[in-house]
Amino acid sequence: MTTENKTSVIQSLQIGLNILEILAKEKEPLKFTDIQNLTSMTKSNLYKYLSTLSQFGMIYRNPHTNTYTLGHKLVQLGSVALGHTSLIEMVIPHFKKINERTNLTVLLAVPSIQGPLISYISSSAEYGINIGAQMGTHLPLNCSTGIVFSTFEKNSIMKEWELEELMKFSKDEIEKFNEEKEKTKQLRFATKKEPLVTHVSSFSVPILNFNEELLGAITIVGITETVPKTLDDPTGQFVMEIAKEISEFYGYSK
Structure with missing residues (x-):
């Protein structure tokens, strides 16, 4: 024995x-x-x-x-194991509500060393479009999700990713990006026109915890004309309310 x-x-x-x-x-x-x-x-x-x-x-x-x-592999393996993380379990019913209300694709991105990692995607049954990414994809800095992460992520492990991404930007692009970050900080959302695929745009909001740490970002993706661009857009307000509800579950109170 x-x-x-x-x-x-x-x-x-x-x-x-x-x-x-x-x-x-x-x-x-x-x-x-x-x-x-x-x-x-x-x-x-x-x-x-x-x-x-x-x-x-x-x-x-x-x-x-x-x-x-x-390392990033542990984050990727853990995140892709659907239903085994509390954040994914939390967002699934909310994402279905967003699908039904907006007919847009919704994705959850979580922090990783190589940038925002798509850990869950909920597609609308009515419209199937190419969003330019899939589960396990790391998103770039110049999309709405990247802007949200750059604005709200406090963990130093993602700073190297951001610096490497910024090296790809021109001086004018960096200036515009900083303006987008400041706007995102004030309005609590980021919107980006066709960052990855032509005619497909995105709108992202942060999920925060009691320490105002970024747990992830909710991003809705769809044909450019259907994606929110301003604070008073009903679709954007609905998604922001969903993000607020999830954040409050994790203790966020501001």
Whole structure:
């Protein structure tokens, strides 16, 4: 029996999972020496584990600070497992309401190191359009979802993504983007005309928690003429009320 119990566990996998658990429990990125102290592993063994986990996207090493955090792959795998995260479970009935009210496609994007990650999409039964993205897609900075994340996301792990995206912008585009951010901060929504696909535009609002941290963004996508562009648009007001209701569930009160 003793032999069976020992052989039923893959020790190397167990060690790798232990490293992930340590990174998950810590509130700040960890240095190599921090992880070594918490695991009591030799430098050579720990280096091999960290390199392997990094290679598969399970952890992320910031090249500027030489610190480690959980990787985008874990976020992607967890988010795509529909119905297994509380945020997705929360938005599903609300997204159906938006579909029925607007006939527009609705998507949920959550934070990840590589940018806003689409973790759930609810398409209208009446209109099926190409929105230029699918589940597991990372959205760019120059779409309405990207603007919302840049405006409300406080976590430093997404700043590198934003800086890399801004390097693709011209001086005029950066100036316009900053104006859009300021407007988004005041109005609590972002709208963008045809950012990914011709004739298809988007409208995004943030989902915040009790600490005003960004949990995700609700984005409605449709033919340009049907997507809200102003604060007084009934469709936009309806989506903003939905986002407010979800945010209040997570303790947001402002």
